[in-house]
Amino acid sequence: MQLSSEASQRFARISAHLHSPNLQKMEESSLLRRENCRAKGGAPGFKVAILGAAGGIGQPLAMLVKMNPLVSVLHLYDVVNSPGVAADVSHMDTGAVAEVLGIDPRDVDVPVVGGHSGVTILPLLSQVKPACTFTADEINYLTDRIQNGGTEVVEAKAGAGSATLSMAYGAAKFADACLRGLRGDAGIVECSFVASQVTELPFFASKVRLGRGGAEEVFPLGPLSEYERFGLEKAKKELVESIHKGISFIRK
Numbered sequence: 233m234q235l236s237s238e239a240s241q242r243f244a245r246i247s248a249h250l251h252s253p254n255l256q257k258m259e260e261s262s263l264l265r266r267e268n269c270r271a272k273g274g275a276p277g278f279k280v281a282i283l284g285a286a287g288g289i290g291q292p293l294a295m296l297v298k299m300n301p302l303v304s305v306l307h308l309y310d311v312v313n314s315p316g317v318a319a320d321v322s323h324m325d326t327g328a329v330a331e332v333l334g335i336d337p338r339d340v341d342v343p344v345v346g347g348h349s350g351v352t353i354l355p356l357l358s359q360v361k362p363a364c365t366f367t368a369d370e371i372n373y374l375t376d377r378i379q380n381g382g383t384e385v386v387e388a389k390a391g392a393g394s395a396t397l398s399m400a401y402g403a404a405k406f407a408d409a410c411l412r413g414l415r416g417d418a419g420i421v422e423c424s425f426v427a428s429q430v431t432e433l434p435f436f437a438s439k440v441r442l443g444r445g446g447a448e449e450v451f452p453l454g455p456l457s458e459y460e461r462f463g464l465e466k467a468k469k470e471l472v473e474s475i476h477k478g479i480s481f482i483r484k
């Protein structure tokens with residue numbers, strides 16, 4: 233059976249991610265060009281280069297330009313520290329999943345529950361919106377990238393710091409959701425780490441409705457795949473210790 237051209241393109245993108253994460257290799261691939269990989273909306277965007285990207289102006293500029301929907305390829309140049317800054321802005325939001333699917337990151341919603349580091353970060357890929365299915369390899373790849381995003385940035389910065397730009401971007405988005413909730417906007421739902429009865433743990437991050445009263449409703453996890461149920465057990469094992477540590481620190 234002949235694959236449709238859209239299906240072959242998606243397959244090429246996924247193969248590039250699974251087997252050739254290196255940008256250079258991706259650009260060399262005859263099947264895949266970088267500009268096809270970061271599809272932002274229907275039309276391909278512009279390629280923009282920032283010189284001095286690791287500087288005081290360059291870093292926030294890189295983050296702001298990354299947010300521009302007209303830009304589909306961003307190149308960062310500096311004589312020092314550019315790999316770290318590039319890794320940092322690459323970790324803004326849900327890029328990895330959107331790249332694998334080949335759609336605009338703004339159209340992708342990935343619930344990420346549990347905690348904030350390593351195995352406690354549990355992406356629920358079975359609940360991604362728009363609805364889609366992933367192969368076992370894709371699930372392993374994406375889960376690993378999402379769980380170790382922070383470590384990737386720390387390693388790319390090689391001792392010069394941790395994720396700051398992507399963290400600031402995430403915090404700004406979350407603050408915006410809180411403020412819209414406080415203003416009284418309806419239906420503001422974000423994954424948040426709150427006092428919770430969703431699991432047997434006293435605190436847990438899951439989908440929460442934010443409103444005038446703060447965290448107004450904590451939603452259950454919904455149906456999980458077998459892979460996610462296994463991940464949840466691992467996450468809880470580690471989270472329970474962190475929660476105990478946190479509680480005893482506060483009581484001191």
Ligand SMILES: NC(=O)c1ccc[n+]([C@@H]2O[C@H](COP(=O)([O-])OP(=O)(O)OC[C@H]3O[C@@H](n4cnc5c(N)ncnc54)[C@H](O)[C@@H]3O)[C@@H](O)[C@H]2O)c1
Pocket residue numbers: 283284285286287288289290309310311312
């Ligand atoms: N006109 C204004 O109002 C105004 C205001 C602020 C800054 N500036 C100018 O903007 C520039 C950037 O300011 P900043 O605060 O980000 O400085 P900065 O020193 O923090 O950053 C400059 C960056 O450029 C990099 N760099 C140096 N030579 C390079 C080269 N050959 N190729 C690639 N990268 C190179 C450096 O490694 C550094 O990371 C400076 O020239 C500054 O004087 C102008």
